[in-house]
Amino acid sequence: MTWRATVLTLFPEMFPGPLGISLAGRALAAGLWALEARDIRDQATDRHRSVDDTPAGGGPGMVLRADVVAAAIDAAGGAPDRPKLLMSPRGRPLTQSRVVELAAGPGPLIVCGRFEGVDQRVIEARGLEEISVGDYVLSGGEIAAMALLDACVRLLPGVMGKPESGSDESFSDGLLEYPHYTRPQAFEGRPIPEVLLSGDHAKIEGWRRAEAEALTRARRPDLWAAKAGQKRSKNRTEG
The missing domain is CATH 1.10.1270.20 (tRNA(m1g37)methyltransferase, domain 2)
Structure with missing residues (x-):
């Protein structure tokens, strides 16, 4: 079965981006892995396609709504045991050992956060694993998701010229x-x-x-x- 990555984002046009060139891009074109970028706004229920609202308890910024993000995850489907990740600066640091585990699986579903973050209830309800790519804050999870996917794809069978290249x-x-x-x-x-x-x-x-x-x-x-x-x-x- 082809290793498949699904990315839930407010900016699907950002993909494949760098993943469409060089090693990952050649592997994508060859069918060694598959990438699907889905727009979270497709699950909005109002005519303005709203996906966020003000934080409960007050404070600056906006928060991605639990119902909209949950609907986006559910609409993406996939195997029940598929890793469901949320790129977040408060997540556990991404390590090479976790990359190896993800590359050996069916491929992750990745939620890219924006604004102040994602409603905690959908994180818990859908069992999202929060992952960080470093102790800094990005504008959104898309670039972090690209880094994670690039690290995984290069370990897939047939992507690198020699299997020992990564050893x-x-x-x-x-x-x-x-x-x-x-x-x-x-x-x-x-x-x-x-x-x-x-x-x-x-x-x-x-x-x-x-x-x-x-x-x-x-x-x-x-x-x-x-x-x-x-x-x-x-x-x-x-x-």
Whole structure:
């Protein structure tokens, strides 16, 4: 069955956008995955196609209505066990491990929030999983949804030229990726590290591992701490 993504948005014309070019676009054209962007306003019940209202309790901005969003989700249909996601800055951070899980499934239904957010009742009633792509606020969930979909699509069978292409990337082993080099051999006085030209695969792998660990320690101490904790737990279990 084709991996299928459904996006519920107030701006369906934003899709496929970047997902229609390069790796994801070629895979989309080849039928390796499918994308459907549906307009939430199609489920509005008044002549103005209203989808939002003022926040209960007062405050600035507008909130997407529970009844309209619920109707949009229900109209999209799909398998009962299909992941239903809401792109939200208050959601759990998107991780590579969650991307791998989503890529292995049937494909998600994604609600793109706008304004001040979505009525909490529809989040609970439809079991939406809130996902964040970073500690910052976007104008809406569309760009976040594109980032999530791009991360998933590249892992689908047949999308990347070689399956092993994703095995040494950042986060694949809890570490940031090691540095890369290619021709020319010297650039503005900076040579390629000699070990990479040695032909000694064991030394090259050792160098890459050391560089990945050093980068992770320096740039992402949170990842390094988690990696160290996993190692300690494994040692206790084996002991």
